[in-house]
Amino acid sequence: MSVWQAFIELLRRDLRLAMRRRAEVANPLLFFVMVIVLFPLGVGAEPNLLERMSAGVVWVAALLAALLTLDSIFRSDFEDGTLEQLLLSAQPLSVMVLAKVVAHWLVTGLPLLLVAPLLAMLLGMKSEAMGTLMLSLLLGTPVLSLIGAIGVALTVGLRRAGVILSLLVLPLYVPVLIFGAAAVDAAASGLPVAGQLYILAAFLAMALSLAPVAAASALRISLS
Amino acid sequence: MTDLANSTVHLQADSVECSRDDRLLFENLSVEVSGGEALILEGRNGTGKTTLLRILCGLRRPDEGEVRWSGVPIEECAVDFHRHMVYVGHLDGIKRELTALENLRVLQTLSGRGRYTIEEALEAVKLGGFEDIPVHFLSAGQKRRAALARLLVTDARLWVLDEPFTSLDVHGIELVESLMDTHLSAAGALVMTSHHQVHLSAGVVKRLNLSES
Amino acid sequence: MNSFMKWIHKWGSPPWFYRVSGMMLPWLTGLFAITLVYGLYAGLVLAPADYQQGDSFRIIYVHVPAAWMGMFIYIVMAVAAVVHLVWRIKIADVVLISSAPIGASFAFIALVTGSLWGKPMWGTWWTWDARLTSELLLLFIYLGIIALHSAVEDRQSAGRATAVLTLVGVVNIPIIHYSVVWWNTLHQGTTVMRLDGPAIAPQMLWPLLSMAIAFKLYYVIVMMLRARGEILARETKSRWVRELVGGE
Numbered sequence: 001m002s003v004w005q006a007f008i009e010l011l012r013r014d015l016r017l018a019m020r021r022r023a024e025v026a027n028p029l030l031f032f033v034m035v036i037v038l039f040p041l042g043v044g045a046e047p048n049l050l051e052r053m054s055a056g057v058v059w060v061a062a063l064l065a066a067l068l069t070l071d072s073i074f075r076s077d078f079e080d081g082t083l084e085q086l087l088l089s090a091q092p093l094s095v096m097v098l099a100k101v102v103a104h105w106l107v108t109g110l111p112l113l114l115v116a117p118l119l120a121m122l123l124g125m126k127s128e129a130m131g132t133l134m135l136s137l138l139l140g141t142p143v144l145s146l147i148g149a150i151g152v153a154l155t156v157g158l159r160r161a162g163v164i165l166s167l168l169v170l171p172l173y174v175p176v177l178i179f180g181a182a183a184v185d186a187a188a189s190g191l192p193v194a195g196q197l198y199i200l201a202a203f204l205a206m207a208l209s210l211a212p213v214a215a216a217s218a219l220r221i222s223l224s
Numbered sequence: 225m226t227d228l229a230n231s232t233v234h235l236q237a238d239s240v241e242c243s244r245d246d247r248l249l250f251e252n253l254s255v256e257v258s259g260g261e262a263l264i265l266e267g268r269n270g271t272g273k274t275t276l277l278r279i280l281c282g283l284r285r286p287d288e289g290e291v292r293w294s295g296v297p298i299e300e301c302a303v304d305f306h307r308h309m310v311y312v313g314h315l316d317g318i319k320r321e322l323t324a325l326e327n328l329r330v331l332q333t334l335s336g337r338g339r340y341t342i343e344e345a346l347e348a349v350k351l352g353g354f355e356d357i358p359v360h361f362l363s364a365g366q367k368r369r370a371a372l373a374r375l376l377v378t379d380a381r382l383w384v385l386d387e388p389f390t391s392l393d394v395h396g397i398e399l400v401e402s403l404m405d406t407h408l409s410a411a412g413a414l415v416m417t418s419h420h421q422v423h424l425s426a427g428v429v430k431r432l433n434l435s436e437s
Numbered sequence: 438m439n440s441f442m443k444w445i446h447k448w449g450s451p452p453w454f455y456r457v458s459g460m461m462l463p464w465l466t467g468l469f470a471i472t473l474v475y476g477l478y479a480g481l482v483l484a485p486a487d488y489q490q491g492d493s494f495r496i497i498y499v500h501v502p503a504a505w506m507g508m509f510i511y512i513v514m515a516v517a518a519v520v521h522l523v524w525r526i527k528i529a530d531v532v533l534i535s536s537a538p539i540g541a542s543f544a545f546i547a548l549v550t551g552s553l554w555g556k557p558m559w560g561t562w563w564t565w566d567a568r569l570t571s572e573l574l575l576l577f578i579y580l581g582i583i584a585l586h587s588a589v590e591d592r593q594s595a596g597r598a599t600a601v602l603t604l605v606g607v608v609n610i611p612i613i614h615y616s617v618v619w620w621n622t623l624h625q626g627t628t629v630m631r632l633d634g635p636a637i638a639p640q641m642l643w644p645l646l647s648m649a650i651a652f653k654l655y656y657v658i659v660m661m662l663r664a665r666g667e668i669l670a671r672e673t674k675s676r677w678v679r680e681l682v683g684g685e
Contacts (some may be wrong), residue, residue, distance in 0.1 A: 013322070020321040020358075050276040080609060081315025089334035090280060090307035091554035150605055155600050166604065171577040172609050182620070186555050198397075203612075214605055217522075221597045224284040246673070276480060287593075 006091045014103030024072065029111050032065040038153045042104070047124050050164035054123035055184035058133065059140075061119075062112050063173055066141060067166055069108040070148035073100055074219070076158045083156075087223055094212040101149045103144075103210070109141035125188065132187035132197075139200040140180040147172050153218035176203060184220045232294065233259035233308070233381045233413045235280065242275055249322055251277055251288070259381070259411035260427045264418065267434030274314070274386055276434065279310045281332070281384045307336050310380035312388060316371035318369035320360035324351055324370040327359065328377050331333040337433060338379040345376035350399060364391040372400060375407070383407060385416040442524075449526035451668045452677045465658050472651035480644035493557045495553040498644060500550035502652040503543045505567070507575055509657060510540035514582075515607040516659075518600035528664070530596035531671075533603065534586055535663035539656055541579035547572050571617040578606045592671075 018025055040050055065066050077083040077100075086096050116137055117130045125133070151169040155161035183196035234256065241251040249272030257263040265273045267416050278284040280291055282305065290297050293305040317390065328342045335405050343397045350371040360365055369389045375383055383404075389397050401423055404414060408427030416422070422429075447453055480498035487494040513535050552562050563569070569585035582602055586614050589595035637645075670679045 006333050009330055011328070013319075013330045014282035016326070017319060017321055023453075075580075081313060082281060082313065082319055084311070084313060085317040085331060086334070087283060088306050088311055089331075090303050091334055092303075092335055150601075154602055155588070157594070158588050163665045164581075164588050166576070167584055168581040170611065171581065172605070174574060175609075178616045178620045190347075190382060196339070210608065214601060216597065218601050219596050221601065224278075224594055224596050244562075248674075 002093055003091055004091055006089070007095055009098040010086075010096055014100055018020045018103070020204070022168065025107050025111070028065045028069045029115060031068055032112055033119060034063050035061040035064060036122065039086055040135050048175065051124040051126070051188075055119055055129065055133070055188065056181045057118050057123060058116055058125075059136075059181040059184070061208050062116065062137060062141065063144060063177055065112060066148065067169060067173075069104070070106075070152050070160065070165060071171070072144075073145075073149050075152070078156045080224075081221070083216040084223060087220065093216040093219065097149060097153075097215045098208075098212040101215075103192055104149075105142050105145045109137075109145055112141060114192040115117040115135045125184075128190065129184050129188040132193050133184045135197060136180045136183045136200060139177045139197060139204050143200075143203050143207045144173060145177050146207040149215040150218055153215040153222060155222075156219070157222040162163050171198065176200070179203070226390055232349075233257075233411065234294050235413065235415070236292045237276075237280060237286075237290050237293060238401055240276075240286035240291065242272065242279060242284075242286050244272075244275065253289075255432055257382075257413045259417055260408055261430060262408060262414040262416070262422075262424055262427050263430045263431060263432060264416055264422060265319065265432050265434060266417075267436075271434040272417055273434055276384050276402070277311075277313075277384055277417060280430055281309060282306070283311075292415065307378075307380045309384060310335070310375055310378055310384075311384045312371055312374065313386045314390075317374070318359050318367060318371050321358055323356050323358055324362075324373070325355040327370065328373060331374055332377045335378045335380075338377050340374075340376040341379055345369075345373040348376055348403070349373045350395075362405070365393055368392055369396060369399075372403075375403065381412050383414045383416070387419065389418055389419055389420045410412055445520065445526060449524070449528045451527060451672055451675075453614055454528050455665055455668055455677075459664060462661060464659075465654055466682045469654035469658060472647045472654065475476070476644045476647035476651050478644075479640075480648060484641045485559070485638070489560070493554065496550050496554045498613065498648045500547060500554055501645060502516065502649040504547040504647060506574060506652050506656060507540060507544035507547055507572060508541065509653065510536050511575070511579075511607065512612065513573075514540065514603050518603040521600045522604075524596075526652075527660070527671075528668075531667045532599060532660065534596065535660050535667055536577055536656075537582050537586070537599075537637060537664075539582060539659055541576060544572055544576040544579055548576065555648055565621060567618045567621050567680075571614045574617070575610065575615050578610065582606070603650060615634075 024175050036057060036159050039053070043049060043053070077086065087093060089096065113134060114135055120130060120133055129179060145149065148169055152161075153173075154168065156166065179196045179199050183193045186193045186196060231418070234365065235258075237254060238255050238257040239252045242249045249390075253276070255263065265276060267273055275284065279286050282291070282302065293301055298305045308405075317331075318324075322330075324346055325342055325347055328345065332338070332342065335431075343352075343355065346352055348370055351366060351369055351373065354362060355367065362370065370390060382401060392400065397420065404422075404424055405426040408414060408424065416426070448457075474500060481495055484495070486492050514536050517529040517533040517536070520526050521533060548569065551572065555564055555569075556562055582599055585602055586595050586599045589598055669678060
């Protein structure tokens with residue numbers, strides 16, 4: 001069997017699993033919406049203030065929603081033993097990890113991306129910035145999934161991993177947050193955004209090449 | 225499909241040592257198993273049977289010593305070793321939401337095709353007719369059989385089994401024993417732990433008691 | 438390469454490390470005392486007051502070396518992580534985990550002193566300036582490493598998992614740092630490490646360097662003490678430890 005076939009088969013398996021537990025897919029999305037609704041209630045519904053905060057709020061909420069879903073990358077596979085089988089398969093583990101992360105992003109990151117403009121509108125974000133918002137999330141959320149996979153791989157064997165996972169992962173999310181939100185802000189002020197987006201793309205390229213390897217070695221440790 | 229009789233099977237643990245936290249489980253332990261041999265690990269609870277199995281299949285690294293497959297350390301030939309080895313642990317490694325057929329198809333794609341098709345394998349473990357039902361509708365024993373069907377869908381020469389008879393009834397145990405006999409007479413190798421008596425009529429049976437070492 | 442490996446394995450042997458570190462400790466402590474006393478006296482008494490900041494600038498003799506140590510210790514840990522994962526040297530694991538709390542403390546001291554310094558300078562305890570913010574993130578990363586190590590039950594897995602996390606961090610820290618700098622460049626520019634020579638007066642610089650050396654010595658001393666304790670705890674059952682404690 002070629003590596004590519006195995007990659008596709010595992011990706012399809014994870015997508016099929018997600019289809020069979022639809023509630024788990026919908027919940028983080030609901031969380032994303034609710035967090036954004038909380039902000040006007042907390043800081044007041046003054047349009048100028050909300051508009052100025054919108055880029056950061058949408059990005060922070062997306063980041064928290066992504067964090068909430070991370071555990072599902074490896075947790076259930078760990079609990080039923082399929083992760084062991086993955087480690088013992090005759091395929092490179094880092095490629096298998098990548099397949100799982102891609103599936104995870106398609107199930108959790110992509111819906112966030114699609115809902116984001118709607119929520120940004122609620123916060124009064126300028127329509128010129130919407131395209132950049134989508135683009136920055138498109139480049140940034142896969143990085144969140146990839147970095148998150150390392151954190152989950154390190155903590156999957158722990159009984160109570162939730163808080164530790166966020167402690168490990170959140171500091172590493174800072175650069176994505178900074179450049180993601182900055183790109184949207186720049187777009188709203190009519191400034192060029194290519195620089196920020198290129199940097200996000202560079203983060204993505206780096207995470208794609210390094211994170212699966214790191215997550216694979218972390219999984220080997222967690223399962224030993 | 226490779227010719228089973230031609231390739232040799234040889235797994236060797238060379239003076240391995242393992243401790244968990246501060247407790248030494250075993251040290252300077254050497255053991256080997258070749259085609260046509262069954263190695264049965266015995267010992268009380270907590271003597272490290274499962275840990276030794278996990279070391280033998282490469283999930284855990286020994287503190288000292290090494291495990292070799294056909295003379296090559298298993299870290300250096302991981303892909304080749306994994307293609308010829310199948311492990312069934314305490315956990316079934318079966319997704320509850322998927323059907324037996326879907327589960328086995330993924331495993332087969334990951335580890336390479338074997339002698340049996342998936343349908344034949346499910347028939348062999350008496351799960352014919354249940355292939356399209358999500359596994360969580362099956363009983364614990366049927367689920368275990370679906371896990372054991374994995375032994376047949378890949379071309380594994382070495383079976384590493386941790387308590388394979390868990391959840392199985394008398395008929396299930398007899399069934400698995402007959403599968404083991406077939407495997408051993410085809411020059412396959414087997415390493416296992418079991419609380420039950422194992423009745424094998426083919427192959428050479430070796431026993432290792434970890435309580436005594 | 439061969440002699441390098443020999444050197445690593447020699448230092449990697451716990452009894453050797455225990456013995457040599459025991460011999461080095463008194464010397465290191467002496468040097469530490471000298472550099473510390475000189476640094477403090479020269480910095481707090483001899484050095485002239487800054488013409489803009491007055492005496493409040495003197496906090497740099499703690500703040501700056503502490504901030505340097507936060508980074509320095511992380512680099513030591515990253516090297517230990519590589520040595521541990523690649524050559525499976527036990528001591529590297531001990532050095533890594535003994536260093537983490539010290540690194541976290543220095544990062545914390547740098548934050549506190551930075552904030553104390555900020556009060557007279559900017560009139561507020563906390564500003565979101567680039568260096569303080571990235572120091573804060575560094576502290577979070579340290580705390581993550583410590584939390585992970587204490588959460589994993591099996592000691593070997595804990596050591597290896599921590600090493601992987603340390604390496605993930607070492608790739609990310611520069612990125613985080615430069616992102617934060619880009620995000621906000623408010624602080625005064627780097628004044629010591631400039632390619633065209635230091636910009637601060639020599640009477641101010643010497644005590645600073647002396648304090649930096651004192652802090653490094655302090656780190657080595659505390660790390661060795663912690664590592665020696667850790668080694669004894671881990672090797673309780675081995676023969677050399679039994680002989681050491683009296684052979685019973």
